[in-house]
Amino acid sequence: MKTAVAASHLTQTFTSRTGTVEAVKDVSFTVAPGEVVALLGENGAGKSTLLDMLLGLASPTAGSVKICGTAPAQAVRAPRVAAVLQSGGLLKDLTVKDQVAMVAATYPTAPKVWAALEAAGIADIANRKIAKCSGGQQQKVRFAIALLSDPEILVLDEPTTGMDVKARAAFWESMHAQATLGKTILFATHYLEEAQDFADRIIMLSHGSVVADATTEQIRAQAGVRTVRFRLDGGSELALTAQQQEEWGVQLSPAQKGRYTLSCVEVERFLAFVLAEYPLTQLEVTQPTLAEAFSILARTN
Incomplete structure (x- = not known):
C-alpha cells in the first residue's frame, strides 16, 4: 500500500543551558494519499518541529521519515510536496501578483500565476503590495505560492494564524477545493474547530508525544x-x-x-x-x- 507520509520513531532533541529538551518524542504515523490529517496540539506541543522534519528543514535526532517513498528534501525538489509556513519568504515591496510570479519564474513548467491567485482567494488583491497586506492575506500569498507546483502533498503550519473569522472560513473553503482534487493535506493547528471540521483524522500531540491518532468521534470515545x-x-x-x-x-x-x-x-x-x-x-x-x-x-x- 502506498503512503504519502511515513514517520517512524521520530525524535528531535535540543540542548539548552538548562539541559536537554525533547521537542518530539518517538513519534510514528503514516498518512495515505488523499487523506486530510490535522496535527492538533497547544503551542509548544512539537507540531512545528515535527513539520520541519517532514519537510527536510531539520534532521531528526533519531528515527526516519519518508515522503512519497523518498527523503523529504528529494520530495520537495521533485516537487511533490509544498508547504505553507507561518512566516518568512515574502518581499514587502512587491505586489501580490509579482511576488507569486517571481516564484513561478523559477519553475521550468511555467505554472499559471493567475490560477494560483484565484485558488488561494487573493485574485482581488493581486495589485496590492505585500507590505499593505494583513497577516492573513500574507498567509494566502504563501498558499498561492505553494500551489504553483501543483503538489501531491500540502503541508500547512498554523495556516490561519493572523486571520479573522471570515478570512479563516474563506481559507478553509479554498482548502476544501484542494482536498476534492485528491491532494494529501497535513496541517498543524491549535484550533480545535479546524481539526474537527476539516480533518479526516486527528493526530493529537502533547509535550512532543502522540496521545491520540483517530477520527474526532473515536478520540472522544477513547477519552x-x-x-x-x-x-x-x-x-x-x-x-x-x-x-x-x-x-x-x-x-x-x-x-x-x-x-x-x-x-x-x-x-x-x-x-x-x-x-x-x-x-x-x-x-x-x-x-x-x-x-x-x-x-x-x-x-x-
Whole structure:
C-alpha cells in the first residue's frame, strides 16, 4: 500500500543551558494519499518541529521519515510536496501578483500565476503590495505560492494564524477545493474547530508525544469519560458507595431539584445499577467534546 507520509520513531532533541529538551518524542504515523490529517496540539506541543522534519528543514535526532517513498528534501525538489509556513519568504515591496510570479519564474513548467491567485482567494488583491497586506492575506500569498507546483502533498503550519473569522472560513473553503482534487493535506493547528471540521483524522500531540491518532468521534470515545444526566422522580436520592464510585469512575455533582449530572467511565455498569434501583427519567448520555477529550488524554498520557 502506498503512503504519502511515513514517520517512524521520530525524535528531535535540543540542548539548552538548562539541559536537554525533547521537542518530539518517538513519534510514528503514516498518512495515505488523499487523506486530510490535522496535527492538533497547544503551542509548544512539537507540531512545528515535527513539520520541519517532514519537510527536510531539520534532521531528526533519531528515527526516519519518508515522503512519497523518498527523503523529504528529494520530495520537495521533485516537487511533490509544498508547504505553507507561518512566516518568512515574502518581499514587502512587491505586489501580490509579482511576488507569486517571481516564484513561478523559477519553475521550468511555467505554472499559471493567475490560477494560483484565484485558488488561494487573493485574485482581488493581486495589485496590492505585500507590505499593505494583513497577516492573513500574507498567509494566502504563501498558499498561492505553494500551489504553483501543483503538489501531491500540502503541508500547512498554523495556516490561519493572523486571520479573522471570515478570512479563516474563506481559507478553509479554498482548502476544501484542494482536498476534492485528491491532494494529501497535513496541517498543524491549535484550533480545535479546524481539526474537527476539516480533518479526516486527528493526530493529537502533547509535550512532543502522540496521545491520540483517530477520527474526532473515536478520540472522544477513547477519552473514556462520558457525561450522564437524568432525573430521579418521587423524591428519590441517588446513593452510591465509595467503592461503586471508584469502580465505575463516577464523579458526582450535587443534584439540582432532582436533576443529576455526573461523569462516568464505566457507564454501562453504572446504568445497569441505577435503572434497576431508581425511578429514573430524562436520561441523557454524551461523549466528551473534542476539547474535553484532548484535556483528558493529555493529562493521562
